[in-house]
Amino acid sequence: MTALSPSQDPAAVPDALPARPRLLPSGPLARLLRPVRGHLMTCALLSALGAAAGVVPYLAVAEIARLALGDGGASAAGSGSGSGSGSADTIRLWAWTGTAGACLRLVLVLASSRVGHYADAEILHRLRVRMVHHLGVVPLGWFRASGSGLVKRRMTNDLEEMHQVIAHALGEVIGAATAITVGLGYLLLVDWRMALVTAGVLAGMAVAYRVAMRSMTEHVNRLLAAERRISAAAVEYADGIAVVKAYGTGGRVLERFDEGVCEHTAAMRAWVRQTRYSSAASRLLAAEMTVLAVVMAAGLAFVRADLMTMADLLPFLVVGVGLPTSITPAIQGAQGVRKGRAAAAGIEDLLARPPLPRPDRPLTPQGHRVELDRVTFSYDGVTHALEDISTVLEPGTVTAVVGPSGAGKSTLAGLLPRFHDVTSGTIQLGGADIRALDTTTLLSSMALVFQDVVLLHDTVRENIRLGRPGAGEEEVRKAAEAAHVHDVIEALPQGYDTVLDSGGAGLSGGERQRLTIARCILSGAPVVVLDEATASLDPDSETAVQRALAELAAGRTVLVIAHRLRTIRRADQILVLDGGRLAERGTHTDLLAHDGLYARMWHAQQNGAPA
């Protein structure tokens, strides 16, 4: 009974198994499968009929054996005559019936699998479309907070679990249950007492399974948690491989990886240790020899007590002994359904993420003036990441946001493109509340430059053209020139036709940033939001990026977050955030004269202290 041992692959299980096993779809799984309920019921029916037909050959063999022993008149089906030629006819009939049952089973199982796979393709297509659509309307901030790993898990692993349920597990459970029911029903007709003995053996197996299962959920969840830690540490290690190599040690990353591996091994050992008896007991019970021995012993005792004939014992040896073989697919199918339920819960959770509210009648912004009025924002509804921020970003000016780590700079920048909606207060673009603008209008009004540059696996030209699909070659070139990256592109092996990978291999960090600046320049978006765009660059690169940014900022409404204060000395206004509040505001000269937080940060940076 493989389902009871840790040799099962728990890696395929989603976040965690539900605590209470239920065989048939319920809750989120049933809700997600509703559109193909008809197909699934047909699949289940065909599977049940196929399983019933699959019992017929065994039944035929048993009946033929009974007739051969001269007990045709006592046949459960009551078709034997007892006479020689009658017996031969009946044997022939059973032989044909058995053959027909085997053929019918083949046809029905194939048909069931076909309908199941059709339903599978249909529902997975629908779910993928729904999920992609939904991902398109959830606030962008959700992606930042959840990470791409979660989206990937929902879109791949969870859908794979759903596939297993629809295309395989449901059919397996129903088929196995039907085979056991039909087999036992037939045995009841032959001899109800022996049938009860056989049912008792099956029940013993089921009890052993339940005992073994009791601790399984806990063990699998522990293993899953360890696996998540291992994969998180592995990704972290791969992402930071340069730092790891530079320092010659993985430090905490490798420690976390090690801890994950040790926890995994400990969980696996505990599982093996705690399930060794129940697993061994269930394996022993499920062994055909055990079932054969019990049925044989009980049957011979019944024969000796004249409670049944030898001929009546035969069906129990042919059909009864075969019944436990249906237990394993039933258990595996049931496990598949349980995994599917966990996966469905994850998918439903993703689909339940509230979408970014859209206006019924979108407004059109009049100009590019951005105005924040008493903006307060909280991630968790308890603490305020931003509190009571009011300011105006005039077109053609640069507003810099500075402040200590955690002051709320990135949060503020993210509110403009509606990564999140304000908790209270308003943000207006061109006199219209940004929540009253169509999302496309809002996002096409903004050029966003973040430090983590996103390049697609495409040519340099197409990467720039993302800013304005359909832009001509000349326009792309001019944007690249304005972003001071044209010469760099020309020096690439295929110039503008060079294909980049998602990491932008072949280009330095500063060059990749200038490429995204070229994209923004091409987009012509009147509002520019720059988040940490100049961090972690060498001085030459930083100068080049600064020149590119100056081109981008010209004539636009710019909000820039900077850690290096000297890069924003000439900003039209500087907002100094501290603990989510606007602590100071003014030009560089004003703020130095004020001698407050900004002045302290400035002097600290001038003296070489970290920002």
Ligand SMILES: Nc1ncnc2c1ncn2[C@@H]1O[C@H](COP(=O)(O)OP(=O)(O)OP(=O)(O)O)[C@@H](O)[C@H]1O
């Ligand atoms: N997705 C999030 N969920 C919950 N809290 C968050 C989230 N992002 C940021 N915060 C919290 O909001 C506050 C402001 O964070 P924010 O990232 O805006 O600061 P910051 O000034 O940009 O910091 P840094 O300079 O270190 O990037 C911090 O207390 C931070 O822990």
